[in-house]
Amino acid sequence: MEEPKECRRSAMAPEAPKGLSRKEFLKAAGLTALGLGFVTLTNPAKLLGLTAKISGSKKVRYGMVIDLKKCIGCNSCMIACKQENNVPLGFNRTWVKDVERGSYPAANRGFIPILCNHCENPICNRNCPVQATYQRPDGIVLVDYDRCIGCKYCMVSCPYNIRFPNPYRRTADKCTFCVHRVDRGQKPVCVESCVGKARIFGNILNPESEVAKIIASQPVHVLKPEQNTEPHVFYLHLDYFMLEANKTDPKYMKHYRRNVGKEMGLTDAQLSETYDILKDKCESDRAYNYKLKDNINKTGSL
Amino acid sequence: MDELARVFYNAPHEIYLEKNIAFYFYLTGVSAASFIISTLAYVFGVERFKAVGRIGAVVAPLVLTVAPIFLIIDLLQPMRFVHLFYMFNFRSPVTWGTILLTLYPINCLVYLFFIYKDNKAKIKTFGSIGIPLAIAVHGYTGFILALAKGIALWNTPLMPVYFLISAMVSGTALLIILTVIKEKVFANNALVNRFFPKVETEVIWELGKLLAIFIAIDLFVAFSDVMLLFYSTPENQIAANLLLAGPFKNMFLIMEVALGMVLPFIVLLVPRLNRNTAVLTVMSVLVLIGIWGMRYVTVVAGQYVPLM
Numbered sequence: 162m163e164e165p166k167e168c169r170r171s172a173m174a175p176e177a178p179k180g181l182s183r184k185e186f187l188k189a190a191g192l193t194a195l196g197l198g199f200v201t202l203t204n205p206a207k208l209l210g211l212t213a214k215i216s217g218s219k220k221v222r223y224g225m226v227i228d229l230k231k232c233i234g235c236n237s238c239m240i241a242c243k244q245e246n247n248v249p250l251g252f253n254r255t256w257v258k259d260v261e262r263g264s265y266p267a268a269n270r271g272f273i274p275i276l277c278n279h280c281e282n283p284i285c286n287r288n289c290p291v292q293a294t295y296q297r298p299d300g301i302v303l304v305d306y307d308r309c310i311g312c313k314y315c316m317v318s319c320p321y322n323i324r325f326p327n328p329y330r331r332t333a334d335k336c337t338f339c340v341h342r343v344d345r346g347q348k349p350v351c352v353e354s355c356v357g358k359a360r361i362f363g364n365i366l367n368p369e370s371e372v373a374k375i376i377a378s379q380p381v382h383v384l385k386p387e388q389n390t391e392p393h394v395f396y397l398h399l400d401y402f403m404l405e406a407n408k409t410d411p412k413y414m415k416h417y418r419r420n421v422g423k424e425m426g427l428t429d430a431q432l433s434e435t436y437d438i439l440k441d442k443c444e445s446d447r448a449y450n451y452k453l454k455d456n457i458n459k460t461g462s463l
Numbered sequence: 464m465d466e467l468a469r470v471f472y473n474a475p476h477e478i479y480l481e482k483n484i485a486f487y488f489y490l491t492g493v494s495a496a497s498f499i500i501s502t503l504a505y506v507f508g509v510e511r512f513k514a515v516g517r518i519g520a521v522v523a524p525l526v527l528t529v530a531p532i533f534l535i536i537d538l539l540q541p542m543r544f545v546h547l548f549y550m551f552n553f554r555s556p557v558t559w560g561t562i563l564l565t566l567y568p569i570n571c572l573v574y575l576f577f578i579y580k581d582n583k584a585k586i587k588t589f590g591s592i593g594i595p596l597a598i599a600v601h602g603y604t605g606f607i608l609a610l611a612k613g614i615a616l617w618n619t620p621l622m623p624v625y626f627l628i629s630a631m632v633s634g635t636a637l638l639i640i641l642t643v644i645k646e647k648v649f650a651n652n653a654l655v656n657r658f659f660p661k662v663e664t665e666v667i668w669e670l671g672k673l674l675a676i677f678i679a680i681d682l683f684v685a686f687s688d689v690m691l692l693f694y695s696t697p698e699n700q701i702a703a704n705l706l707l708a709g710p711f712k713n714m715f716l717i718m719e720v721a722l723g724m725v726l727p728f729i730v731l732l733v734p735r736l737n738r739n740t741a742v743l744t745v746m747s748v749l750v751l752i753g754i755w756g757m758r759y760v761t762v763v764a765g766q767y768v769p770l771m
Contacts, residue, residue, distance in 0.1 A: 291546045309540075
């Protein structure tokens with residue numbers, strides 16, 4: 162935007178008024194062009210994200226509804242996603258968290274699948290220094306893997322901890338709503354693989370779609386609405402404990418397992434082993450991943 | 464909620480920004496503070512600080528040339544750092560950093576050049592330009608953390624202030640140590656003495672007083688920060704618990720607060736001890752270690768609790 166203006170200004174330079182010296186005029190012209198360029202480039206309102214959203218002009222806005230009463234915690238979405246998107250070992254684009262509450266006979270176990278919320282106002286997009294994270298007009302937030310430098314700022318900016326460093330691609334990576342499938346008219350693979358049909362995907366601006374009908378007629382909730390990110394993954398039957406459990410420190414997980422396990426009659430050793438094996442497995446998966454990557458780099462093959 | 468609900472994660476959680484980033488924050492802080500102290504003499508005309516100001520003027524660009532290296536090696540693809548120079552996003556504090564980290568060292572070098580040439584007018588000009596730049600080059604790192612708004616420990620308006628004041632503390636401490644080393648070890652070295660004139664012992668004591676003032680403000684800001692964490696949302700309370708009772712309690716309470724701030728502050732108030740160069744040096748070392756603790760705790764403790 163800046164350059165054409167400057168060109169025009171300098172083209173006008175020979176017609177400088179006689180009162181000004183050539184040097185003075187060029188200086189003034191240059192400054193004006195720079196100033197105008199700066200203002201257009203960095204529109205203050207746009208800069209701060211204060212511009213009003215024109216939702217009327219949009220035809221398509223993808224979103225997802227997850228009915229937590231239908232989720233049985235089988236993790237098939239997580240596995241299907243890993244297969245479809247080639248997600249490296251030790252990382253997930255979507256996962257399912259278990260929340261247990263109460264004790265026999267008054268007890269319950271709930272599951273909450275987590276994935277990228279494809280926010281209308283994504284913080285990851287705002288904080289990306291090279292504009293590698295972008296939002297398509299249909300609302301899907303994507304990473305441009307050729308631009309991404311891997312500064313990891315988006316990973317700490319995301320209030321949902323969705324992003325991760327992909328050790329093979331060496332960039333940030335995240336859920337794409339299976340954009341390659343969506344563009345061909347298919348549903349994301351987590352939706353297709355869901356055995357309880359808990360995940361429903363569609364265009365929320367089309368009043369005929371199932372997603373739009375649910376959002377319009379049933380009590381839905383989003384994760385962390387206070388972050389003002391306008392998430393577009395809506396949860397049906399989301400209850401307080403699901404949210405409250407988000408704030409639990411995982412380091413105390415061992416403690417929880419112990420309490421539960423003791424009631425079940427398990428020994429301390431068994432319990433800690435279960436926990437540690439799980440933890441070590443995750444860590445060794447990651448170490449293996451990076452080792453594999455280095456080997457490929459060195460030898461050129463697996 | 465401990466008794467009512469238990470959560471089981473089947474997804475591992477990772478801490479993304481670690482020592483490299485904390486050390487980068489540490490270095491920019493030291494650089495900015497050294498520059499500001501050097502302008503005390505060359506811009507604000509406090510003549511007795513001139514000798515110390517020269518050391519500050521050398522430390523500032525030196526440290527700031529090293530600092531971005533830690534940022535670059537922390538990238539997943541270090542060679543792509545060039546993208547930062549032609550792909551801008553003016554809403555991202557990292558882009559502000561690209562601009563500031565380019566302008567500030569250049570300004571520092573020009574400032575140092577004119578100190579070497581002893582050109583008073585030019586020193587004053589570039590010194591004056593440098594003060595806001597120095598504040599910005601460290602203040603923006605506070606915004607990097609503060610604008611990651613999902614993280615309770617970081618997302619506070621106090622963060623840039625906390626960063627700036629701890630920068631002043633660490634910068635002053637480093638200058639005291641360097642001045643003492645110069646006076647004790649290189650007192651008769653002709654090469655050193657050609658550029659760095661003798662620093663009076665009284666000036667070192669005065670730097671000690673300055674350090675005490677900065678520590679007092681830093682203590683106040685740290686106290687306000689933790690105090691507000693306690694009386695805010697549940698996430699904030701968890702963050703406060705991490706610092707005061709959780710895995711970071713030793714680093715925060717002992718390394719940063721007790722040894723890094725309270726002890727040096729008390730010692731610097733004792734009339735005889737604050738005129739003892741050896742004691743001052745030891746306290747400065749403690750302060751430097753303490754501020755490293757602050758940087759590390761702030762960066763790592765923020766990411767410690769999984770957000771989802």
